[in-house]
Amino acid sequence: MGGGQRERIIIVGAGLTGALLACLLGEAGYDVVVYERRADPRKEGIVGGRSINLAISVRAIHALKLAGLDRKVLEDAIAMRGRMIHSPTGQLSFQPYSKNPNDAINSVSRGALNVTMLDAAQQYPNVTHHFDQRCVDVDIETPAVQLLNAQTNQTTWVQGDVVIGADGAFSAVRERMHLLDRFDYNQTYLAHGYKELCIPPTSDGEFAMDPNALHIWPRGGYMMIALPNKDRTFTCTLFWPFEGPHSFEAVRQEADVMPFFKAHFPDAVPLMPMLVEDFLSNPTSSLVTVRCGPWCYQDKVALIGDAAHAIVPFYGQGINAGFEDCVSLMECLKVCRGDWSKALATYFDRRKVHTDAIADLAISNFLEMRDHAASKLFRWKKKGERVVHRLLPQWYLPLYNMVSFSRIPYAQAVQKAKRQDRIVTAMLLMVLFILLVSLVWWIA
Ligand SMILES: Cc1cc2nc3c(=O)[nH]c(=O)nc-3n(C[C@H](O)[C@H](O)[C@H](O)COP(=O)(O)OP(=O)(O)OC[C@H]3O[C@@H](n4cnc5c(N)ncnc54)[C@H](O)[C@@H]3O)c2cc1C
Incomplete structure (x- = not known):
């Protein structure tokens, strides 16, 4: 296959990377069919899973610009120009990210960003989305995907010219690629997990803290961060070891939560009226780094975003890197004049070294934020x-x-x-x- 513009491209996953790729391929004139295991967030509301908000910066904004979405997304973003460090006694110190006051990372709602991109992709008559369709198997040679319909519980096989796995850190497409000869795979979990908590607006409806900063409570061994949302809440994320003396395992009872937070995050406690309820009811999730390769098989299958390289969130670069993948893949298709075999191989060669680098940086930034940011x-x-x-x-x-x-x-x-x-x-x-x-x- 090569040179044509009307290949049928199957994208598995309509998360952030899959939705952007659908826009870019749709714009380039390909026939794109997207299968997503969840319900349509525009009809059913946004289903949680990962963080509520996330920080996007220059790389993601550049990719969004190519899809004509940068302005719309930035209109609803909150610029964070530095780190606000909260000491154990509640003292604040602001560390700007850059000498240039315009340099900022931008807090956006994950769900709203996803909906914006789904709406944008839907503008292309050559892009279609199917929700409630979980990919349960992939025939790499055909290529084709087997889908389980959540409504009918029926499975069907759907054939395409190319299958792209944009189905996240636990990708079903990647799982099938494991069976290929010489496919490398490495998965590492941090000893820490995370739990999301909330700081609501004040009684007069204002932000309870400075919204133009990423707030960090570094405590050596663990930490909490908070990012602002448009509705004047903050989403706090507690990064904590799963086991050990200060850990999710050690603080499980209602009576343990408040004393722990009062001792370690005293200035946050008065701002979190639902702390105990949130802590006990919100899930604790794990943090994984996935490295694998090659991300492609002939001109038939490829991986993109977290499916190719899940990283821990401490540099705020996961989706920035995923969106860069989309830009890179589109550039490779252009350079290789639509020859998918060459384009996919070039895409993997170009991106792998860089996503490995950001995976390492993300882990070292965790240690920096957690252990050194306060020093x-x-x-x-x-x-x-x-x-x-x-x-x-x-x-x-x-x-x-x-x-x-x-x-x-x-x-x-x-x-x-x-x-x-x-x-x-x-x-x-x-x-x-x-x-x-x-x-x-x-x-x-
Ligand atoms: C706590 C936390 C905070 C983060 N903060 C940031 C940040 O500030 N900045 C940043 O850049 N990144 C951040 N990230 C990373 C970012 O969330 C990911 O890099 C990004 O979500 C990856 O997008 P994706 O589309 O590749 O995968 P996903 O977001 O995981 O999307 C995959 C999609 O595929 C669907 N799917 C999965 N399996 C199947 C299947 N079998 N069949 C059909 N559909 C399927 C899923 O339902 C989902 O919609 C953070 C991550 C975490 C965990």
Whole structure:
């Protein structure tokens, strides 16, 4: 297959990545059929599963722009310009993300973003969606997917020219690819899980905290964060070990919840009237990193988004990376003139090294946010980075800025940051050496 524009593309999963890809392929003139296991969120309401809100930055915004959706999505976003650190005694300190006040990450509602993209994809007559259809098997050679209809409990096989698995971290399409010869797969869970809690608006309907910051309660070993929502609530996420002395396992009874929060997050407690109820009733979920490859099989099957590379959420880059996949796949199709076999292989070659890099960064940012964000040394380091960035803006870009406020590919950003750090360290050592020599000379 190659060169044609009317291939029938099956996308499994109408989550964020699948919905955006449907828009981009629809715009490019392909026939797209999307199968989603859940009900249509526009009819049945948004069904929870993952975080209620999420932060999008430059990479996701660029992808949304290609689908003509950036403005609409940003209209409903709340800009977060830095971290607001909450100390164990309730003191606040704000750490801007960048020297440039326009650099911000944007809190958006996951459900609203999904609905916006589903509506946009529906504008294309060549894109159709089918909800309540769970993919239960994939015939890789045909290729075809077997779907279980949640209403009728019947299964049917549907054939396409290409099947794209955009079905998330526990992808059914990827599961079938496991059976392929030389398919690599690695899955690692953090010892921590997460639970969502809520800070409602104040009695006069205002935000209970500064909405233009990502709030962090770093406690070494565990932490809580909060992102603002348009309805003036904050969604808090508690990242906590599953087992051990301070853990989900240790705090399970009603009587344990309040004392724990009063001791560790004292300033948050008065803002969380439903704390105990939310803590006891909201689910505890796990955090997984998935690496696999190749993400494609001939011109027939491919993986995209979390199905290809689920990462932990601590750099706020999961969907940014998933949307970048969509952009990359579309570029590869263009470069390879619609030859799916070449395009899919090129897409995998281009993206894999970068998604591996962001997976590593996401884990190291967890340790940084959890253990160091509150320390003076960390704050000095961040201030130092901003000073060097201000002095040498063409040459020095802090790693966080490269990841969140630029589209420099992730692995290149990591390499550039290492180079910069080596040079800055060498310069600091040289300055120290000159000072030392001057001191000795002066004493002599
Ligand atoms: C707590 C938390 C916070 C996060 N915060 C951020 C953040 O701030 N910024 C950010 O960029 N990323 C964040 N992420 C990551 C982000 O949520 C994911 O990267 C993103 O949701 C991946 O999108 P996706 O469409 O690839 O997969 P998913 O969102 O998982 O969507 C997959 C879709 O496929 C459907 N599906 C699954 N299996 C089947 C099947 N067998 N048949 C048919 N349909 C199926 C699902 O119902 C779903 O609709 C966070 C993740 C978590 C867990």
